[in-house]
Amino acid sequence: MELYIRKAYYHYFYLFATKKDTTFRAGWGNLENIFEKQLLRNTVFLNKDIISPHHIPEKLPFREKQIEDITNGLSALINNSKPNNLFIYGKTGTGKTSTVKHVLDQLSAFVAKNNKSAFSCYVNCRSHSSKYKVLLKSIRAFYPEKDFLGYSASFVYEKLLEFANDKQAHLILVLDEIDKVKDIDDLVYSLSRGNDEVQKGSITMIGISNNLMFKEKLDPRTKSSLCEIELVFNPYNANELREILNERSAAAFKPNVVTDPAVSLAAAIAAQESGDARTAVMLMQRAGEIADSESANTLTDIHVEKAKASVEEEIILSMISTLPQQQQLVLYAIAQLASQKDRGLRKVTGEIEKGVLYSGEIFETYLELAKKFDERTITSRWYRQYINELEMYGLILVTASGKGIKGQTRLIKLGFDANKIKVALEKELFKQMS
């Protein structure tokens, strides 16, 4: 199968290479017109970037206290003493990263003005998931002209200390998603040791995590040195989300485009899901796109309602695309069983619900599916592990079996619409088969 695709690919390139001189250039004239048209097209947006989830706003409403706390924690370096390490916890979309970046921006502006020596470096530990990788990433930020790839971990570490010592610098390492670092105890120990060794500068860690359990798993010594100051970012409530959206909408959309019910609905949906500002912002952005496609002049709650389905789909898709293939098959087995009519009409806590499945029957279906797809199978033990993970991700709901059911099993229900998940999984699984 792969061979055929590769052949088709070459064929395509062959055509492209030979024909581009004629067709491609001939198309230029049209291309300009398309963009011209795009430019003239009516849009509700003023600046779309501001309503994108990646945008970091200058003002962070409802985070004044956290900003103050972080600033206080770091303020020691103004007097050339060593700041405290910080540990920040909060669910996704509660503004942890934005707030920290905001404070560091302010700090670097202050430092430049007042001739202080402080450097900060942001490391996302999802992609830099070991002590070595974290050190490498930070040393690159401090010596941008030199590449230390290939040097040993201890050398990179010494180089970091040397930098702090030579420049009498205060280094601030922001470790986002710090729970992803495998040898976290080692990293924290080294960095706090380093902090003691540096004479006039300092090394400060700001750990960010959305996993509260992570803290409990740490070595007690690691915990006490990393969590010198602890901050919790609570989820936004609907009112706060509404205000955030209002503020951003004012800059992102043209005046008098966004209606109040639209903002209220987007805030309500996001607050209900998790208090996640990212979801709220995504909803507004998508609603704007939908309004554009309808050539509407105002953005109403109907657009937001439509955006909800699309945003939800996107979240599901991004979630399941990161799952291992076998786990996708397990989820597919659940979706398939749940989408069968009148399947799993079972009593849960007194009430009859639809689509409630036994753990055992899902495993059997999974085995059949794997056979059909010609894939290897995992054992039932690991299958249970996968089920637990799927529950953690919120893709399925799990309850323990009670009276009326023989033996001890678990009742499993999909967290989202079965057909939507099925379609998304088919896309994903088919992609991997080829």
Next chain:
DNA sequence: CCTCCACAGGAAGCGCAGGAGT
């Protein structure tokens, strides 16, 4: 009350990949 059922989930260990040390 005992036994069976239908699982849950802990512990140990195995093979592999990839990084570190030499």
Next chain:
DNA sequence: ACTCCTGCGCTTCCTGTGGAGG
């Protein structure tokens, strides 16, 4: 270039649990 080490995904084996049924 080579060994050694370690984390990861997974299997094997096992003990535990709560209800049905005799």
